[in-house]
Amino acid sequence: MDTQIATNAQIIDGKAFAAKIRSKVAEHVSRIKAESGITPGLAVVLVGEDPASQVYVRSKGKQTVEVGMASFEHKLDANTSEKDLLALVDKLNKDPSVHGILVQLPLPDHLNSDLVINSIDPAKDVDGFHISNVGLLATGQKAMVPCTPLGCLLLLRDLHGSLSGKNAVVIGRSNIVGKPMAQLLLGDSCTVTIAHSRTKDLPEVVRRAEIVVAAVGRPEMVKGDWIAPGATVIDVGINRIERDGKQVLVGDVDFDGAAAQAGAITPVPGGVGPMTIACLLANTVTACCRANGLAEPEGLTI
Numbered sequence: 001m002d003t004q005i006a007t008n009a010q011i012i013d014g015k016a017f018a019a020k021i022r023s024k025v026a027e028h029v030s031r032i033k034a035e036s037g038i039t040p041g042l043a044v045v046l047v048g049e050d051p052a053s054q055v056y057v058r059s060k061g062k063q064t065v066e067v068g069m070a071s072f073e074h075k076l077d078a079n080t081s082e083k084d085l086l087a088l089v090d091k092l093n094k095d096p097s098v099h100g101i102l103v104q105l106p107l108p109d110h111l112n113s114d115l116v117i118n119s120i121d122p123a124k125d126v127d128g129f130h131i132s133n134v135g136l137l138a139t140g141q142k143a144m145v146p147c148t149p150l151g152c153l154l155l156l157r158d159l160h161g162s163l164s165g166k167n168a169v170v171i172g173r174s175n176i177v178g179k180p181m182a183q184l185l186l187g188d189s190c191t192v193t194i195a196h197s198r199t200k201d202l203p204e205v206v207r208r209a210e211i212v213v214a215a216v217g218r219p220e221m222v223k224g225d226w227i228a229p230g231a232t233v234i235d236v237g238i239n240r241i242e243r244d245g246k247q248v249l250v251g252d253v254d255f256d257g258a259a260a261q262a263g264a265i266t267p268v269p270g271g272v273g274p275m276t277i278a279c280l281l282a283n284t285v286t287a288c289c290r291a292n293g294l295a296e297p298e299g300l301t302i
Protein backbone atom coordinates (compact mmCIF):
# COMPACT_ATOMS: atom_id res chain seq x y z
CA MET A 1 0.00 0.00 0.00
CA ASP A 2 1.26 3.47 -0.85
CA THR A 3 1.07 5.97 1.97
CA GLN A 4 -0.25 9.30 0.83
CA ILE A 5 2.06 12.09 2.02
CA ALA A 6 0.70 15.62 2.49
CA THR A 7 2.18 17.84 -0.21
CA ASN A 8 2.62 21.49 0.69
CA ALA A 9 5.08 22.42 -1.99
CA GLN A 10 4.20 24.45 -5.05
CA ILE A 11 4.58 22.18 -8.06
CA ILE A 12 6.54 24.14 -10.67
CA ASP A 13 4.82 23.72 -14.04
CA GLY A 14 7.75 23.46 -16.47
CA LYS A 15 5.44 22.28 -19.22
CA ALA A 16 3.31 25.46 -19.08
CA PHE A 17 6.35 27.74 -18.74
CA ALA A 18 8.00 26.03 -21.72
CA ALA A 19 4.83 26.53 -23.79
CA LYS A 20 5.02 30.28 -23.03
CA ILE A 21 8.65 30.40 -24.17
CA ARG A 22 7.78 28.52 -27.37
CA SER A 23 4.99 30.97 -28.18
CA LYS A 24 7.46 33.87 -27.75
CA VAL A 25 9.89 32.01 -30.00
CA ALA A 26 7.13 31.54 -32.60
CA GLU A 27 6.41 35.30 -32.57
CA HIS A 28 10.09 36.07 -33.17
CA VAL A 29 10.26 33.50 -35.95
CA SER A 30 7.34 35.19 -37.78
CA ARG A 31 8.94 38.61 -37.26
CA ILE A 32 12.30 37.39 -38.63
CA LYS A 33 10.62 35.81 -41.65
CA ALA A 34 8.62 39.00 -42.37
CA GLU A 35 11.58 41.36 -41.89
CA SER A 36 14.31 39.40 -43.63
CA GLY A 37 12.80 36.42 -45.43
CA ILE A 38 15.08 34.18 -43.32
CA THR A 39 13.71 31.01 -41.68
CA PRO A 40 15.69 30.03 -38.56
CA GLY A 41 16.92 26.45 -38.93
CA LEU A 42 18.05 23.82 -36.44
CA ALA A 43 20.07 20.72 -37.38
CA VAL A 44 20.16 17.75 -35.03
CA VAL A 45 22.69 14.96 -35.49
CA LEU A 46 21.99 11.59 -33.91
CA VAL A 47 24.57 8.82 -34.12
CA GLY A 48 23.25 5.37 -33.28
CA GLU A 49 19.98 4.06 -31.97
CA ASP A 50 19.81 4.99 -28.28
CA PRO A 51 16.02 4.80 -27.61
CA ALA A 52 15.98 7.67 -25.04
CA SER A 53 17.86 9.92 -27.48
CA GLN A 54 15.39 9.05 -30.23
CA VAL A 55 12.46 10.20 -28.07
CA TYR A 56 14.20 13.50 -27.39
CA VAL A 57 15.17 14.05 -31.03
CA ARG A 58 11.61 13.29 -32.19
CA SER A 59 9.87 15.73 -29.83
CA LYS A 60 12.51 18.36 -30.55
CA GLY A 61 11.94 18.03 -34.33
CA LYS A 62 8.17 18.30 -33.88
CA GLN A 63 8.42 21.41 -31.68
CA THR A 64 10.94 23.05 -34.05
CA VAL A 65 8.43 22.83 -36.89
CA GLU A 66 5.56 23.97 -34.62
CA VAL A 67 7.30 27.30 -33.90
CA GLY A 68 7.83 27.83 -37.64
CA MET A 69 11.51 26.96 -37.86
CA ALA A 70 13.19 24.58 -40.29
CA SER A 71 14.26 21.23 -38.81
CA PHE A 72 17.09 19.17 -40.32
CA GLU A 73 17.56 15.70 -38.87
CA HIS A 74 20.66 13.66 -39.60
CA LYS A 75 20.52 10.08 -38.35
CA LEU A 76 23.83 8.32 -38.74
CA ASP A 77 24.74 4.69 -38.29
CA ALA A 78 26.16 3.70 -34.87
CA ASN A 79 29.49 2.82 -36.50
CA THR A 80 29.89 6.08 -38.44
CA SER A 81 33.56 7.12 -38.56
CA GLU A 82 34.84 10.26 -36.87
CA LYS A 83 35.95 11.56 -40.25
CA ASP A 84 32.42 11.26 -41.68
CA LEU A 85 30.85 12.89 -38.63
CA LEU A 86 33.33 15.79 -38.76
CA ALA A 87 32.60 16.18 -42.48
CA LEU A 88 28.87 16.46 -41.74
CA VAL A 89 29.48 19.07 -39.00
CA ASP A 90 31.68 21.01 -41.44
CA LYS A 91 28.92 20.95 -44.04
CA LEU A 92 26.36 22.20 -41.49
CA ASN A 93 28.80 24.92 -40.33
CA LYS A 94 28.92 26.21 -43.90
CA ASP A 95 25.20 25.88 -44.65
CA PRO A 96 23.55 29.34 -44.34
CA SER A 97 20.08 27.80 -43.77
CA VAL A 98 21.37 26.13 -40.58
CA HIS A 99 21.60 28.52 -37.59
CA GLY A 100 21.85 25.94 -34.82
CA ILE A 101 23.63 22.58 -34.65
CA LEU A 102 23.08 19.98 -31.93
CA VAL A 103 25.05 16.74 -31.82
CA GLN A 104 23.15 14.44 -29.48
CA LEU A 105 25.25 13.08 -26.60
CA PRO A 106 26.49 10.61 -25.56
CA LEU A 107 28.22 9.58 -28.78
CA PRO A 108 29.31 5.97 -29.32
CA ASP A 109 32.64 5.16 -27.61
CA HIS A 110 34.78 5.20 -30.77
CA LEU A 111 34.01 8.90 -31.34
CA ASN A 112 35.81 11.69 -29.46
CA SER A 113 32.94 13.90 -28.29
CA ASP A 114 35.21 16.81 -27.24
CA LEU A 115 36.71 16.88 -30.73
CA VAL A 116 33.31 16.70 -32.41
CA ILE A 117 31.69 19.37 -30.18
CA ASN A 118 34.65 21.72 -30.65
CA SER A 119 34.40 21.36 -34.43
CA ILE A 120 30.95 23.04 -34.36
CA ASP A 121 30.99 26.75 -35.28
CA PRO A 122 30.61 28.39 -31.82
CA ALA A 123 28.02 30.78 -33.31
CA LYS A 124 25.86 27.75 -34.22
CA ASP A 125 26.54 25.83 -30.99
CA VAL A 126 23.00 26.06 -29.58
CA ASP A 127 23.89 23.53 -26.85
CA GLY A 128 26.58 25.90 -25.53
CA PHE A 129 29.08 23.02 -25.18
CA HIS A 130 31.91 24.42 -27.37
CA ILE A 131 34.95 25.50 -25.32
CA SER A 132 34.51 29.09 -26.60
CA ASN A 133 30.98 29.28 -25.23
CA VAL A 134 32.03 27.59 -21.97
CA GLY A 135 34.78 30.22 -21.56
CA LEU A 136 32.48 33.10 -22.48
CA LEU A 137 29.90 31.95 -19.91
CA ALA A 138 32.56 31.48 -17.21
CA THR A 139 33.89 35.01 -17.78
CA GLY A 140 30.45 36.62 -17.86
CA GLN A 141 30.47 37.40 -21.58
CA LYS A 142 27.70 36.93 -24.14
CA ALA A 143 27.58 33.22 -24.98
CA MET A 144 25.32 30.46 -26.17
CA VAL A 145 24.06 29.10 -22.83
CA PRO A 146 23.46 25.34 -22.32
CA CYS A 147 19.73 24.64 -22.61
CA THR A 148 19.03 22.56 -19.50
CA PRO A 149 20.79 24.88 -17.02
CA LEU A 150 19.27 27.90 -18.79
CA GLY A 151 15.81 26.36 -18.41
CA CYS A 152 16.44 25.75 -14.69
CA LEU A 153 17.64 29.34 -14.21
CA LEU A 154 14.57 30.77 -15.96
CA LEU A 155 12.30 28.71 -13.67
CA LEU A 156 14.21 29.88 -10.58
CA ARG A 157 14.14 33.55 -11.62
CA ASP A 158 10.41 33.33 -12.34
CA LEU A 159 9.81 31.87 -8.89
CA HIS A 160 12.17 34.00 -6.79
CA GLY A 161 12.85 37.16 -8.74
CA SER A 162 16.38 37.87 -7.51
CA LEU A 163 18.54 34.87 -6.56
CA SER A 164 21.20 37.11 -5.00
CA GLY A 165 22.79 35.71 -1.84
CA LYS A 166 20.86 32.43 -1.88
CA ASN A 167 22.64 29.22 -0.88
CA ALA A 168 22.48 26.88 -3.88
CA VAL A 169 23.67 23.28 -4.03
CA VAL A 170 24.13 21.65 -7.44
CA ILE A 171 24.46 17.87 -7.26
CA GLY A 172 26.44 16.72 -10.31
CA ARG A 173 29.43 18.25 -12.10
CA SER A 174 28.93 17.19 -15.73
CA ASN A 175 29.86 19.56 -18.55
CA ILE A 176 26.29 19.52 -19.85
CA VAL A 177 24.36 20.20 -16.64
CA GLY A 178 26.17 20.54 -13.31
CA LYS A 179 29.07 22.85 -14.22
CA PRO A 180 27.15 25.32 -16.40
CA MET A 181 24.30 25.32 -13.84
CA ALA A 182 26.78 26.34 -11.14
CA GLN A 183 28.14 29.10 -13.42
CA LEU A 184 24.67 30.49 -14.04
CA LEU A 185 23.77 30.49 -10.34
CA LEU A 186 27.08 32.17 -9.56
CA GLY A 187 26.33 34.72 -12.27
CA ASP A 188 23.08 35.48 -10.42
CA SER A 189 25.09 35.92 -7.18
CA CYS A 190 24.11 32.70 -5.40
CA THR A 191 26.59 31.12 -3.00
CA VAL A 192 27.18 27.90 -4.91
CA THR A 193 28.28 24.47 -3.74
CA ILE A 194 28.93 21.77 -6.34
CA ALA A 195 28.48 18.26 -4.96
CA HIS A 196 29.47 15.02 -6.73
CA SER A 197 30.16 11.34 -6.09
CA ARG A 198 33.10 12.09 -3.78
CA THR A 199 31.25 14.65 -1.66
CA LYS A 200 31.29 13.78 2.03
CA ASP A 201 27.94 13.66 3.85
CA LEU A 202 25.82 14.75 0.91
CA PRO A 203 22.55 14.86 2.95
CA GLU A 204 24.12 17.41 5.30
CA VAL A 205 25.42 19.53 2.39
CA VAL A 206 21.97 19.51 0.75
CA ARG A 207 20.29 20.50 4.05
CA ARG A 208 22.10 23.86 3.88
CA ALA A 209 20.56 24.69 0.49
CA GLU A 210 17.76 27.14 -0.22
CA ILE A 211 18.00 25.98 -3.85
CA VAL A 212 18.80 22.36 -4.76
CA VAL A 213 19.48 21.33 -8.36
CA ALA A 214 19.80 17.55 -8.73
CA ALA A 215 21.55 16.32 -11.90
CA VAL A 216 22.89 12.93 -10.94
CA GLY A 217 21.27 10.25 -13.08
CA ARG A 218 20.30 8.10 -10.08
CA PRO A 219 16.58 7.44 -9.65
CA GLU A 220 15.10 9.10 -6.53
CA MET A 221 18.48 9.36 -4.79
CA VAL A 222 17.76 12.68 -3.07
CA LYS A 223 15.51 11.97 -0.08
CA GLY A 224 12.87 14.15 1.56
CA ASP A 225 14.76 14.50 4.83
CA TRP A 226 17.75 16.04 2.96
CA ILE A 227 15.60 19.03 1.97
CA ALA A 228 15.50 22.13 4.16
CA PRO A 229 11.93 23.25 4.93
CA GLY A 230 10.78 25.65 2.23
CA ALA A 231 13.71 25.02 -0.15
CA THR A 232 13.26 25.07 -3.92
CA VAL A 233 14.05 21.74 -5.59
CA ILE A 234 14.87 21.52 -9.29
CA ASP A 235 15.01 17.90 -10.47
CA VAL A 236 16.94 17.51 -13.71
CA GLY A 237 17.07 13.71 -13.62
CA ILE A 238 15.36 11.67 -16.31
CA ASN A 239 15.43 8.00 -15.32
CA ARG A 240 13.36 5.27 -16.90
CA ILE A 241 12.63 2.57 -14.34
CA GLU A 242 10.23 -0.32 -13.95
CA ARG A 243 7.61 0.10 -11.21
CA ASP A 244 4.75 -2.34 -10.59
CA GLY A 245 5.58 -3.99 -13.92
CA LYS A 246 5.34 -0.70 -15.82
CA GLN A 247 7.99 1.57 -17.36
CA VAL A 248 7.87 4.95 -15.62
CA LEU A 249 9.95 8.13 -15.74
CA VAL A 250 11.33 9.36 -12.42
CA GLY A 251 13.76 12.10 -11.44
CA ASP A 252 16.84 12.11 -9.21
CA VAL A 253 14.67 13.26 -6.29
CA ASP A 254 12.18 11.23 -4.25
CA PHE A 255 9.30 13.47 -5.30
CA ASP A 256 6.75 12.66 -2.56
CA GLY A 257 9.31 12.85 0.23
CA ALA A 258 10.82 16.10 -1.05
CA ALA A 259 7.45 17.71 -1.79
CA ALA A 260 6.50 17.29 1.87
CA GLN A 261 9.47 19.48 2.85
CA ALA A 262 10.09 21.82 -0.09
CA GLY A 263 8.56 25.22 -0.81
CA ALA A 264 8.54 24.46 -4.52
CA ILE A 265 9.58 21.49 -6.65
CA THR A 266 9.72 20.49 -10.31
CA PRO A 267 8.00 17.23 -11.28
CA VAL A 268 9.38 14.57 -13.66
CA PRO A 269 8.05 14.51 -16.30
CA GLY A 270 6.73 18.02 -16.91
CA GLY A 271 9.47 20.00 -15.17
CA VAL A 272 12.93 20.65 -16.55
CA GLY A 273 12.64 18.43 -19.65
CA PRO A 274 10.20 20.61 -21.62
CA MET A 275 12.23 23.70 -20.62
CA THR A 276 15.34 22.18 -22.21
CA ILE A 277 13.67 21.90 -25.60
CA ALA A 278 12.09 25.38 -25.33
CA CYS A 279 15.52 26.87 -24.55
CA LEU A 280 17.05 25.01 -27.50
CA LEU A 281 14.51 26.68 -29.80
CA ALA A 282 15.15 30.04 -28.10
CA ASN A 283 18.92 29.63 -28.59
CA THR A 284 18.38 28.85 -32.28
CA VAL A 285 16.43 32.08 -32.79
CA THR A 286 19.11 34.02 -30.90
CA ALA A 287 21.85 32.43 -33.05
CA CYS A 288 19.91 33.26 -36.23
CA CYS A 289 19.55 36.92 -35.20
CA ARG A 290 23.23 37.23 -34.25
CA ALA A 291 24.32 35.64 -37.54
CA ASN A 292 22.22 38.02 -39.62
CA GLY A 293 22.58 41.28 -37.70
CA LEU A 294 18.89 41.24 -36.68
CA ALA A 295 17.47 42.57 -33.41
CA GLU A 296 17.99 39.91 -30.78
CA PRO A 297 14.91 38.72 -28.88
CA GLU A 298 14.81 39.95 -25.29
CA GLY A 299 14.06 37.68 -22.35
CA LEU A 300 14.91 34.44 -24.18
CA THR A 301 18.44 34.16 -22.87
CA ILE A 302 20.43 35.62 -19.96
Ligand SMILES: NC(=O)C1=CN([C@@H]2O[C@H](COP(=O)(O)OP(=O)(O)OC[C@H]3O[C@@H](n4cnc5c(N)ncnc54)[C@H](OP(=O)(O)O)[C@@H]3O)[C@@H](O)[C@H]2O)C=CC1
Nearest residue numbers: 148172173174177196197215216217236237238272273276
Ligand atom coordinates in the same frame (compact mmCIF):
# COMPACT_ATOMS: atom_id res chain seq x y z
N1 LIG B 1 15.85 17.23 -18.13
C1 LIG B 1 16.75 17.39 -19.08
O1 LIG B 1 16.53 18.15 -20.00
C2 LIG B 1 18.03 16.69 -19.01
C3 LIG B 1 18.16 15.67 -18.11
N2 LIG B 1 19.35 15.02 -17.94
C4 LIG B 1 19.39 14.02 -16.89
O2 LIG B 1 20.09 14.57 -15.77
C5 LIG B 1 20.82 13.56 -15.10
C6 LIG B 1 22.29 13.95 -15.05
O3 LIG B 1 22.80 14.04 -16.36
P1 LIG B 1 24.35 14.32 -16.66
O4 LIG B 1 24.79 15.53 -15.95
O5 LIG B 1 24.49 14.23 -18.12
O6 LIG B 1 24.98 12.99 -15.97
P2 LIG B 1 26.49 12.53 -15.79
O7 LIG B 1 26.42 11.06 -15.58
O8 LIG B 1 27.36 13.10 -16.82
O9 LIG B 1 26.90 13.21 -14.38
C7 LIG B 1 26.34 12.79 -13.19
C8 LIG B 1 26.96 13.53 -12.04
O10 LIG B 1 26.39 13.04 -10.83
C9 LIG B 1 27.40 12.72 -9.91
N3 LIG B 1 27.00 11.58 -9.07
C10 LIG B 1 26.82 10.30 -9.48
N4 LIG B 1 26.49 9.53 -8.42
C11 LIG B 1 26.47 10.34 -7.35
C12 LIG B 1 26.21 10.14 -5.97
N5 LIG B 1 25.91 8.93 -5.48
N6 LIG B 1 26.28 11.20 -5.15
C13 LIG B 1 26.59 12.42 -5.62
N7 LIG B 1 26.84 12.68 -6.91
C14 LIG B 1 26.78 11.65 -7.76
C15 LIG B 1 28.62 12.38 -10.73
O11 LIG B 1 29.77 12.59 -9.95
P3 LIG B 1 31.28 12.33 -10.47
O12 LIG B 1 31.59 13.48 -11.39
O13 LIG B 1 32.08 12.35 -9.21
O14 LIG B 1 31.25 11.01 -11.15
C16 LIG B 1 28.47 13.32 -11.90
O15 LIG B 1 29.11 14.55 -11.66
C17 LIG B 1 20.50 12.27 -15.86
O16 LIG B 1 19.39 11.66 -15.24
C18 LIG B 1 20.11 12.75 -17.24
O17 LIG B 1 19.26 11.86 -17.90
C19 LIG B 1 20.46 15.40 -18.66
C20 LIG B 1 20.39 16.40 -19.59
C21 LIG B 1 19.16 17.09 -19.86
Ligand SMILES: Nc1nc(=O)c2c([nH]1)NC[C@@H]1CN(c3ccc(C(=O)N[C@@H](CCC(=O)O)C(=O)O)cc3)C=[N+]21
Nearest residue numbers: 055056103104105106127238269270271273274276277
Ligand atom coordinates in the same frame (compact mmCIF):
# COMPACT_ATOMS: atom_id res chain seq x y z
N1 LIG C 1 23.71 17.46 -27.18
C1 LIG C 1 22.75 17.17 -26.30
N2 LIG C 1 21.98 18.15 -25.78
C2 LIG C 1 21.00 17.85 -24.88
O1 LIG C 1 20.30 18.78 -24.38
C3 LIG C 1 20.77 16.48 -24.51
C4 LIG C 1 21.61 15.53 -25.08
N3 LIG C 1 22.59 15.88 -25.95
N4 LIG C 1 21.47 14.22 -24.73
C5 LIG C 1 20.39 13.77 -23.87
C6 LIG C 1 19.94 14.82 -22.89
C7 LIG C 1 18.57 14.58 -22.33
N5 LIG C 1 17.75 15.68 -22.76
C8 LIG C 1 16.37 15.79 -22.56
C9 LIG C 1 15.62 16.81 -23.08
C10 LIG C 1 14.24 16.88 -22.92
C11 LIG C 1 13.57 15.91 -22.22
C12 LIG C 1 12.08 15.98 -22.08
O2 LIG C 1 11.41 16.72 -22.77
N6 LIG C 1 11.49 15.20 -21.15
C13 LIG C 1 10.06 15.13 -20.91
C14 LIG C 1 9.55 13.69 -20.95
C15 LIG C 1 9.92 12.95 -22.18
C16 LIG C 1 9.54 11.48 -22.08
O3 LIG C 1 8.40 11.17 -21.77
O4 LIG C 1 10.46 10.65 -22.32
C17 LIG C 1 9.74 15.65 -19.50
O5 LIG C 1 10.65 15.63 -18.64
O6 LIG C 1 8.61 16.06 -19.27
C18 LIG C 1 14.31 14.89 -21.67
C19 LIG C 1 15.69 14.84 -21.84
C20 LIG C 1 18.52 16.52 -23.52
N7 LIG C 1 19.79 16.10 -23.61
